[in-house]
Amino acid sequence: MTTTDIPAAGVRDARRPAPGDKRPRRRREGAAWVFLSPWVLGAAVLTLLPMAVSLYLSFTDYDMFNPPQWVGLRNYVQMFTEDPRYWRSVGATLGYVVIAVPLQLALALLIALALKSMKRGKGFYRSAFYAPSLLGASMSVALVWRAVFNDGGTVDNLLSAVGIHTGGWVNRPGWALLAVALLTVWQFGAPMVIFLAGLQQIPAELYEAAAVDGASRWRQFVSVTMPMLSPVLFFNLVLQTIQAFQVFTPAFAVSAGKGGPADSTLFYTLYLYDRGFVASHMGYASAMAWTLLLVIGAVTAVLFRTSRTWVFYADEGDR
Incomplete structure (x- = not known):
């Protein structure tokens, strides 16, 4: 470095920002916004704008061919007081949520416990059990499921062989909802993987201490596994409940888009589509x-509120 590169005493180097100069910070913020712009633009154009338009349309009479006509709260009043099929769709959806979510989480936890104790082939079985979650939401699998539970299908033939004649689950109002729920239960791979990850984080010392105190395997499960796994269980419960309220493809495929028989599979999203x-x-x-x-x-919000009484966080103590 030559003497000309050394600033004189009391003279500020022009290459360095002056104290309090906000320009470098603004440049960094500008660069951050440039990188964030695709997400911001996508959120605004593909999410926020359609939501705003949908909210406006909910107060109008709009048939997609003519300009929307403002009707105020008439759609909401008609929905709650004049549309019996709407309430049947609500009942079918609630029934589905109550049946499918607990069964799916119970099966996912059971398989995760079995995989945790396996010594060999854990990777293969984990992949095999997860595969239905990749395929279950597709229309092709839903159509196969309909054929399996239809009159003369695989399930009907197996039950007929032991003297139980159902006539096909998808053709009976009392069984069609259960058939759709079982398709969701079959897709237990995602919560199973999350449960398995949570089980592997539980310290082995807790089980050893419980065994020294004479706790049985069931007691260890109730007093050690479930409290330590409660945050993971809560996460899966919230996630699967939200997804269950939005179920569409299985009901559409099983009922051919009609919600039958007798509106037993007329889920909320299917009626919304109709x-x-x-x-x-x-x-x-x-x-x-x-x-x-x-x-x-x-x-x-209710699930988050009630979680304070049964979800245990090790770093916070009892909540």
Whole structure:
């Protein structure tokens, strides 16, 4: 470095920012916004703008072919007081959530416990059990499921062989909902992997201490496994409950888009699709969509509120 590169005493180097100069910080913020711009633009154009339009349409009479006509709260009033099929869709959806979510989480936890104790082949079985979660939401698998539970299908033939004649589950109102719920239960791979990760984080010392105190395997499961696994269980419960409220493909495939028999599989999203895209009542469908959003938000808030009494966080103590 030459003497000309050394600034004179009391003279600030022009290459260094002056104290309090905010320009370098602004440059960093500008660069951050440049990198964030695809996400911000996507969120605004693909999420926030459609939500705002949907909220507006929920107060209009709109058939997708003519300009929307403002009707105020008429869609909501009609939905709650004049549409019996709406309430049947609510009942079918709630029944599905109550049946499918607990069965799916119980099976996922059972398989995760079995995999945790395995010495060999854990990777293979974990992949095999996870595979249905990759395929279960597809229309092709739902159609195969319908054929399996239809009259003369595999399940009907197996039950007939032992003297139980059902006539096909998808053709009976009392059994069709259960058939759709079993398809969701079959897709237990994602919660199973999460449960397995949680089980592997439980310290072995806790089980050793419980065994020294004479605790049986069941007592260890109740007093050690479940409390330590409760945050993971809560996460899976919230996630699967939200997904269950939005189920569409299985019901559409099993009932051929009609929600039958006798509206037993007329799930909320299926009826929303029927009102919006089949009957061209997009304003009414928008009102249904916003109602579903509020209900899911309320259910999630209740789950978070009740979690204070049964979810244990090791770094915070009893909540």
